[in-house]
Amino acid sequence: MSDLLQRLRDRGWRLTAQRRVVAEVLDGEHVHYTADEVHARATEKLPEISRATVYNTLGELVSIGEVIEVSTDGRAKRYDPNAHHSHQHLVCSRCGVIRDVRPSGDPLALLPEGERYGFTLDEATVTYRGLCPSCASA
Amino acid sequence: MSDLLQRLRDRGWRLTAQRRVVAEVLDGEHVHYTADEVHARATEKLPEISRATVYNTLGELVSIGEVIEVSTDGRAKRYDPNAHHSHQHLVCSRCGVIRDVRPSGDPLALLPEGERYGFTLDEATVTYRGLCPSCASA
């Protein structure tokens, strides 16, 4: 995580207490919080942090490529700090838990030339859905 | 489209003017309107139709599998009447135009057993992103 803070410093970011806290909340594996969840967790460490700052900071982290925005359900966007390893998402249809997964091969390759409508392709995002072990056995 | 109306009748739906109009708006290829776009178009044919009815009808069409809900941008959900042919979506990153596309092969097959975390997989939805011909040349 100090890696992230160092990268932010290198970009000329001012390291405020608020930004540190948001960065700390987003540390870990398989982390996919909504903005309000980030705000709730940040508030535990820094009670006076505002919603606007959380949104601002998340937006900035996304725009510099340190965090990925994920929307798996058409509800609130989620923020995924695992931005430096290409991956896709596996979502439980019942409880909503999200796992980062790595497909074998490039999903882009599955789209035939005749199905590209003249587009210049950049990326393919895949959402796998199913039941997680807990939900499947319940 | 009378096919759809017939299927709805077979399910015991009351065929109101409002439901007919929503069904008509959703007729066609590569149609992906937001709820408010459906409402705007429906209003042209039936000025007194309410927003709540459009939301209700869209929700019902989705729940019986006649329409698919698509969220490609984390903003408003879009409604896709092409529910009887499995397909994925190709989206222009600049103008947002959406095309229905059919990948070769099953995207599910790309997820190795070791990356499934014990989930029972149901489906994979793929969003391809790039620039459409108009945006690429502008």
Add this chain to the structure above:
DNA sequence: TCCTACATTGGACAATGTCTAAGTCAAGAA
């Protein structure tokens, strides 16, 4: 230590979606 440009704050506002109570009507019954 002092400046100042950048960051934060609270609250208003916007976009999208959900819910409810009251009125309306499609379609089967007579």
Add this chain to the structure above:
DNA sequence: TTCTTGACTTAGACATTGTCCAATGTAGGA
């Protein structure tokens, strides 16, 4: 055809998520 009734529609309040702004605060260089 007319009646009846339960399903449908409506307007608007409310909820959730996200954006914007003017006033205030502060990190970090001079």
